[in-house]
Amino acid sequence: MVTDDNGAEKPVKSVIIGNYLLYRLIYASETVGSTGASTLSVAQILGVSERNNRRDDITSGVMLHDGWCLHAIEGRRVDVDRLMRRLREDRRLDNIRVLVDRPIAERRFSEPMSLCDNPKAMLKAVGLPELARITRYEAERIVALKQAA
Numbered sequence: 001m002v003t004d005d006n007g008a009e010k011p012v013k014s015v016i017i018g019n020y021l022l023y024r025l026i027y028a029s030e031t032v033g034s035t036g037a038s039t040l041s042v043a044q045i046l047g048v049s050e051r052n053n054r055r056d057d058i059t060s061g062v063m064l065h066d067g068w069c070l071h072a073i074e075g076r077r078v079d080v081d082r083l084m085r086r087l088r089e090d091r092r093l094d095n096i097r098v099l100v101d102r103p104i105a106e107r108r109f110s111e112p113m114s115l116c117d118n119p120k121a122m123l124k125a126v127g128l129p130e131l132a133r134i135t136r137y138e139a140e141r142i143v144a145l146k147q148a149a
């Protein structure tokens with residue numbers, strides 16, 4: 001069984017898309033130096049991510065705010081794990097904390113990499129002043145809000 005976004009249980013076979021299971025992993029991390037703060041650093045992240053995630057059939061969304069990053073990744077287990085290994089080796093990220101890692105029935109993101117353009121509004125909507133102490137529940141809420149936006 002897997003739980004959906006409302007906590008209801010669903011049979012695992014309902015999340016088989018094509019012939020593989022889809023997963024969503026959400027992590028929070030500190031960003032190092034000017035990562036996420038300068039246009040150039042954001043453009044570099046988006047450029048590489050767009051290329052790699054398209055290749056690996058990963059869809060994702062990232063929020064960069066005030067020295068923190070919240071990143072949701074959707075794809076096959078093997079591809080999510082491979083990306084997480086690269087992210088853990090990336091010196092632009094520090095203290096990666098996985099908040100959610102679960103099978104999903106459907107993707108919430110449609111693009112290989114999308115940037116949240118209103119992080120303050122998103123955080124306010126879930127009652128958080130900053131990303132530093134975000135919980136699993138708030139991370140799921142933000143992803144759901146992002147899809148509804």
Ligand SMILES: Cc1cc2nc3c(=O)[nH]c(=O)nc-3n(C[C@H](O)[C@H](O)[C@H](O)COP(=O)(O)O)c2cc1C
Pocket residue numbers: 035045048049050052053060062069071083086087090092093113
């Ligand atoms: C905040 C942040 C988010 C990132 N997201 C992704 C991503 O979704 N996909 C990806 O391939 N690389 C992402 N990267 C970059 C990876 O850490 C790594 O540098 C990259 O995947 C290496 O790709 P390459 O082996 O093609 O050079 C991200 C980096 C940062 C700092």
